[in-house]
Amino acid sequence: MVEIEFSANKLASGCYVAWAYHCVHEYATAVLVETKGTFEFHGPVFASLNMLATSDPANIHHILSRNFSNYPKGLQFRKIFDILGNGIFNVDSELWEIHRKTTMSLMSHAKFQTLLERNISVPTNWPIVGMLPGLIRNAHHVHEYATAVLVETKGTFEFHGPVFANLNMLATSDPANIHHILSRNFSNYPKGPKFREIFDILGNGIFNVDSELWEIHRRTTMSLMNHAKFQFLLQRNVWEVIENGLRPVLDVFAEQGTLFDLQDIFQRFTFDAISKLLLDHDPKSLSIGLPHVPCEKAFNDAVDALMYRHILPEGCWKLQKWLRIGKEKKLSQAWEAFDQFLYPCISRKQEELMDKTIKDEDFDLFTAYIKAFNQWTNRDNNSVQEFLRDTFLNLMFAGRDTTSATLTWFFWLLAKNPLVEKRIREEIQQQLHLKEDETHKLFNIEETRKLVYLHGALCETLRFFPSVAIEHKLPLEFDILPSGHCVSPNAKIVLSFYTMGRMESIWGKDCLEFKPERWISKQGGIKHEPSFKFPAFNAGPRTCLGKEMAFIQMKIVAATIIYNYHIQVEDQIISPSASIIVQMKHGLKVRLIKGVPLMSN
Numbered sequence: 193m194v195e196i197e198f199s200a201n202k203l204a205s206g207c208y209v210a211w212a213y214h215c216v217h218e219y220a221t222a223v224l225v226e227t228k229g230t231f232e233f234h235g236p237v238f239a240s241l242n243m244l245a246t247s248d249p250a251n252i253h254h255i256l257s258r259n260f261s262n263y264p265k266g267l268q269f270r271k272i273f274d275i276l277g278n279g280i281f282n283v284d285s286e287l288w289e290i291h292r293k294t295t296m297s298l299m300s301h302a303k304f305q306t307l308l309e310r311n312i313s314v315p316t317n318w319p320i321v322g323m324l325p326g327l328i329r330n331a332h333h334v335h336e337y338a339t340a341v342l343v344e345t346k347g348t349f350e351f352h353g354p355v356f357a358n359l360n361m362l363a364t365s366d367p368a369n370i371h372h373i374l375s376r377n378f379s380n381y382p383k384g385p386k387f388r389e390i391f392d393i394l395g396n397g398i399f400n401v402d403s404e405l406w407e408i409h410r411r412t413t414m415s416l417m418n419h420a421k422f423q424f425l426l427q428r429n430v431w432e433v434i435e436n437g438l439r440p441v442l443d444v445f446a447e448q449g450t451l452f453d454l455q456d457i458f459q460r461f462t463f464d465a466i467s468k469l470l471l472d473h474d475p476k477s478l479s480i481g482l483p484h485v486p487c488e489k490a491f492n493d494a495v496d497a498l499m500y501r502h503i504l505p506e507g508c509w510k511l512q513k514w515l516r517i518g519k520e521k522k523l524s525q526a527w528e529a530f531d532q533f534l535y536p537c538i539s540r541k542q543e544e545l546m547d548k549t550i551k552d553e554d555f556d557l558f559t560a561y562i563k564a565f566n567q568w569t570n571r572d573n574n575s576v577q578e579f580l581r582d583t584f585l586n587l588m589f590a591g592r593d594t595t596s597a598t599l600t601w602f603f604w605l606l607a608k609n610p611l612v613e614k615r616i617r618e619e620i621q622q623q624l625h626l627k628e629d630e631t632h633k634l635f636n637i638e639e640t641r642k643l644v645y646l647h648g649a650l651c652e653t654l655r656f657f658p659s660v661a662i663e664h665k666l667p668l669e670f671d672i673l674p675s676g677h678c679v680s681p682n683a684k685i686v687l688s689f690y691t692m693g694r695m696e697s698i699w700g701k702d703c704l705e706f707k708p709e710r711w712i713s714k715q716g717g718i719k720h721e722p723s724f725k726f727p728a729f730n731a732g733p734r735t736c737l738g739k740e741m742a743f744i745q746m747k748i749v750a751a752t753i754i755y756n757y758h759i760q761v762e763d764q765i766i767s768p769s770a771s772i773i774v775q776m777k778h779g780l781k782v783r784l785i786k787g788v789p790l791m792s793n
């Protein structure tokens with residue numbers, strides 16, 4: 193290590209710093225480590241070279257954030273960097289603000305991303321390595337990359353991987369192909385063994401299985417969600433998490449005026465809500481102080497790693513898995529966190545059930561699942577526990593990230609479209625006949641059904657940012673797609689839902705504009721688009737089972753926040769994560785103001 197070569201007694205001589213100039217960072221590191229993070233440097237008496245060096249996080253926070261106004265770039269900086277003139281790096285105060293606002297607003301303009309995307313071209317097919325270099329180079333923004341390539345190739349593109357890896361695939365965002373694969377020729381496109389291998393963490397849950405086991409899962413889940421008491425249970429759960437978690441936490445942020453990550457809040461909210469609904473257990477990850485709950489954070493690591501398994505050659509991620517390194521290490525840690533959360537909950541519930549006779553009026557989902565599965569299986573307790581673990585983990589995956597990601601993108605889009613926010617607030621007030629000063633309100637399911645414009649704004653959010661960005665299929669038999677492309681058995685097909693929402697050929701010339709009106713019929717009701725055009729909730733026999741539940745939950749949360757608070761989104765660069773679930777890569781930093789802003793025209 194270079195630092196070790198600098199010993200304490202060599203510190204702090206003006207001559208030494210000149211000598212150490214060629215390795216100044218290592219030198220500074222050695223000195224700062226030795227002096228516990230802050231060091232006063234004394235320059236020669238004839239030169240103004242005294243300085244304080246620091247790497248102490250508390251000082252950094254103080255200088256760059258808390259007391260920011262006291263530490264401008266200043267004249268000295270401008271003198272050194274005179275070559276940069278009046279550019280953003282070199283200026284302070286008003287001019288800096290103008291630069292920053294302009295650059296920020298251009299970079300977050302809806303068409304900026306497209307500009308970037310259109311500059312990306314179809315990857316070169318190199319000898320031996322195929323198109324892999326292009327894919328790896330763009331892996332950090334894989335959804336925008338796929339969009340650019342698919343728009344250029346009119347919706348279907350054959351990707352050639354290296355000769356040594358089984359990475360050839362056909363990517364498509366053509367609605368006719370989507371309809372064919374997900375609905376018309378559904379039986380030829382099961383999830384299959386390759387999907388199960390990639391998503392091994394999901395075990396025998398609904399997302400991962402085909403045929404009879406999938407039908408059992410689907411029948412059971414559907415019948416429970418259609419149960420007369422389900423919506424009552426759902427509403428009660430959402431209200432409890434709002435009252436005990438969301439509102440107290442938001443109130444504290446509003447009172448303190450501090451900056452916080454709204455995406456983190458929504459992830460905690462949906463995690464607590466789905467755990468409570470399925471397992472009758474509230475982990476309270478959304479409480480004041482935002483405690484660290486390992487299972488809650490494990491979802492992010494898991495979806496990231498699962499995306500990389502789609503991009504890397506199979507041998508690579510399998511080797512990483514075996515060595516427990518990189519994203520695979522995080523995935524196996526996530527796996528442990530899920531098991532440590534789920535198994536104790538399952539055992540506790542099983543014990544509770546043994547102690548009491550279940551009456552029909554005691555409808556809770558956990559009990560209902562056990563009853564349903566007991567009808568078709570008579571296995572030992574371990575495998576029942578494993579099966580329940582898989583079932584609940586799949587439903588938690590289904591219910592946590594999808595909904596929280598949509599809510600986060602929704603509030604970001606509202607901040608960029610304040611007129612839409614105003615119209616939603618007006619709709620809430622008019623449709624629900626609320627008084628002006630009525631601020632503390634829990635919205636019920638019947639009320640949310642009247643909020644058509646809000647519904648349109650959520651659909652529009654999902655058009656741009658479908659939570660499940662891609663799907664992956666392997667045909668059983670040779671097939672010809674409506675686009676004319678031939679696919680052989682086991683050829684990898686990737687369906688890009690993310691691309692579909694941004695295609696002019698599907699949504700028209702204004703496809704990049706955020707227009708909730710798109711979703712409202714002439715009669716003023718919700719306009720339903722065919723699922724092969726808008727596949728955010730999938731299409732065909734495997735259509736999402738939680739669509740209605742998701743809308744209820746999102747509308748209650750969105751209405752509660754819009755009606756009681758005003759969210760100010762900070763200037764920041766926003767980009768989608770390169771993950772199966774399209775979240776915001778760096779979260780969404782916001783401030784909150786309590787109270788309903790005046791409705792100006």
Ligand code: HEM
Pocket residue numbers: 398399410413587588590591592594595598654658659660663727728729730733734735736737738739741742
């Ligand atoms: C905005 C929210 C949501 C979106 C965008 C969404 C989207 C999707 C998509 C695209 C699929 C197909 C995935 C695949 O086959 O690989 C799916 C399946 C599914 N979703 Fe959702 N989902 C949402 C919320 C929920 C919620 C809250 C639940 C309830 C727990 C849920 C339950 C399910 C289930 C059980 C399936 C599996 C269906 C099957 O394979 O037969 N979803 N969802």
